[in-house]
Amino acid sequence: MNGKPKLALLAACVATPVLAAGVAMDDQSQLTPKPAATANSTRFQPPREDDLPDNAFGKLVREGHAIFVDTQTHAAEYVGNGMNCTNCHLEQGRKADSAPLWAAYPMYPAYRKKNDKVNSYTERMQGCFQFSMNGKAPPAEGRVINALAAYSYWLATGAPTGKELPGRAYPSIAQPKGGYDIARGKVVYAQNCAICHGENGEGQKAAGHYVFPPLWGKDSFNWGAGMHRINTAAAFIKENMPLGKGGTLSDDDAWHVAAFMNSHERPQDPRLVDGSIDKTRERYHANDGVNLYGVRVDGVLLGQGTN
Amino acid sequence: MLDSVVLRAMPLAVLVALAAGPAGAADGEKVFHEGGADPAALACVTCHGAQAQGLGAAGFPALAGTPAAYLAKQIADFRSGARMNPVMQPIATALSDAEVSAVAASLAAMPGPTVKEAGRADAAVGAGAKLALRGAWDRNVPECVACHGPGGVGVGASFPPLAGQSSEYLSAQLDAWRQGTRKNDPQALMGHIARALSDDEVRAVSEYFAGLGQWRVPQ
Numbered sequence: 001m002n003g004k005p006k007l008a009l010l011a012a013c014v015a016t017p018v019l020a021a022g023v024a025m026d027d028q029s030q031l032t033p034k035p036a037a038t039a040n041s042t043r044f045q046p047p048r049e050d051d052l053p054d055n056a057f058g059k060l061v062r063e064g065h066a067i068f069v070d071t072q073t074h075a076a077e078y079v080g081n082g083m084n085c086t087n088c089h090l091e092q093g094r095k096a097d098s099a100p101l102w103a104a105y106p107m108y109p110a111y112r113k114k115n116d117k118v119n120s121y122t123e124r125m126q127g128c129f130q131f132s133m134n135g136k137a138p139p140a141e142g143r144v145i146n147a148l149a150a151y152s153y154w155l156a157t158g159a160p161t162g163k164e165l166p167g168r169a170y171p172s173i174a175q176p177k178g179g180y181d182i183a184r185g186k187v188v189y190a191q192n193c194a195i196c197h198g199e200n201g202e203g204q205k206a207a208g209h210y211v212f213p214p215l216w217g218k219d220s221f222n223w224g225a226g227m228h229r230i231n232t233a234a235a236f237i238k239e240n241m242p243l244g245k246g247g248t249l250s251d252d253d254a255w256h257v258a259a260f261m262n263s264h265e266r267p268q269d270p271r272l273v274d275g276s277i278d279k280t281r282e283r284y285h286a287n288d289g290v291n292l293y294g295v296r297v298d299g300v301l302l303g304q305g306t307n
Numbered sequence: 308m309l310d311s312v313v314l315r316a317m318p319l320a321v322l323v324a325l326a327a328g329p330a331g332a333a334d335g336e337k338v339f340h341e342g343g344a345d346p347a348a349l350a351c352v353t354c355h356g357a358q359a360q361g362l363g364a365a366g367f368p369a370l371a372g373t374p375a376a377y378l379a380k381q382i383a384d385f386r387s388g389a390r391m392n393p394v395m396q397p398i399a400t401a402l403s404d405a406e407v408s409a410v411a412a413s414l415a416a417m418p419g420p421t422v423k424e425a426g427r428a429d430a431a432v433g434a435g436a437k438l439a440l441r442g443a444w445d446r447n448v449p450e451c452v453a454c455h456g457p458g459g460v461g462v463g464a465s466f467p468p469l470a471g472q473s474s475e476y477l478s479a480q481l482d483a484w485r486q487g488t489r490k491n492d493p494q495a496l497m498g499h500i501a502r503a504l505s506d507d508e509v510r511a512v513s514e515y516f517a518g519l520g521q522w523r524v525p526q
């Protein structure tokens with residue numbers, strides 16, 4: 001077991017958070033930011049799908065895989081937007097530097113300073129359902145969580161417990177010297193992203209399901225999700241976007257376009273305190289990386305939600 | 308779930324309407340059956356089939372039910388040389404702009420194939436299915452269906468359908484990118500993928516997608 005808190009670091013001066021009703025893991029603050037591991041560093045290799053045993057365990061793992069890549073179909077009752085887990089955890093949760101499950105699983109349970117408690121892997125996944133998927137937490141002992149845990153456990157076969165592996169999370173990138181620029185981000189977006197995610201970030205569907213996930217608006221992740229932080233989104237985008245061409249945007253452009261994306265409305269933070277954007281900002285957003293929740297952009301207050 | 312089918316032609320009505328707009332002058336059906344005003348603009352039906360379902364063995368692609376904007380872009384790319392092909396380039400050049408818009412709209416309105424629904428959750432048995440549903444991320448190759456849609460039905464005007472094309476045509480296109488005779492992919496999204504594949508993989512993934520589309524008339 002890892003004794004020392006390796007996660008959340010921006011905690012410092014927040015008052016002890018009161019868990020909002022129904023939110024399993026209110027702390028969605030970022031993992032310890034770190035630069036990309038060097039190219040030649042040896043990476044953990046998760047097991048191959050072909051090596052999955054053909055028994056009850058294998059079946060549960062396959063079910064977890066199915067939920068992870070097609071959450072819309074296989075865990076529909078817990079999803080409130082158009083997303084699938086794999087939209088942000090690429091290569092079915094395997095890709096290094098894309099918050100892979102094999103690097104996550106062995107790091108839990110973990111103490112997080114921000115909510116001052118030890119959080120389980122189940123609570124971490126429940127948090128993703130409530131924020132990234134804008135839905136509700138599946139029961140801890142239910143089929144969905146059991147299957148996802150089995151899939152993660154299997155991917156982490158042979159990984160050391162409690163030891164941070166290279167490739168965990170998304171490698172952080174430095175903020176532009178002059179700060180981020182939303183107007184520049186808009187140009188970067190039109191040139192590099194709109195072909196897939198749509199001119200207005202609405203995504204694109206085929207056969208009734210999103211193929212290109214929405215980046216903002218009612219079907220996207222909500223204001224409580226980790227991706228709403230510009231720094232986290234910039235790191236994700238730099239590493240993974242445009243799809244198949246990760247690493248081609250400059251660090252600055254990744255920041256600009258992340259800021260552009262996250263300067264749009266999306267579903268409300270389910271931890272909303274007393275119906276007040278100000279109070280919610282103060283409690284959950286003021287010290288959570290770089291974000292625009294409760295901030296005015298072009299005269300419009302962000303954080304109003306989409307309903 | 309595997310057995311259920313989706314019609315790829317359905318969401319395209321909007322695009323058809325858009326593309327048909329300024330082209331009222333030319334008759335798309337006529338161009339398809341008889342060719343354009345310039346005799347070098349040969350009748351499409353000869354090669355692309357009576358219902359534009361393609362001629363598999365010859366490598367002539369299906370065009371029916373494909374978004375008009377995608378078809379028009381391909382013709383523009385044949386004209387500019389961004390996409391090279393000795394058969395299609397002279398035809399593309401001989402068509403007038405109005406004929407291109409009209410025939411593209413007519414083709415898009417023709418019924419496409421029925422496509423087997425194949426999602427990312429399905430088991431991936433064989434090299435073709437693996438590329439299609441899991442990708443080859445060690446080479447930066449995403450799942451084909453992440454861009455071409457479930458079962459390769461196509462997404463919007465920029466990501467063409469793969470299901471319903473013959474394996475001959477699909478592998479010829481992948482080879483064209485590998486050989487540098489097709490360089491027309493927007494933002495260079497597709498070329499690096501084709502170049503990362505081995506000959507065996509090109510064959511396997513082409514056969515995989517060819518097997519997912521079904522035409523009412525033989526190809």
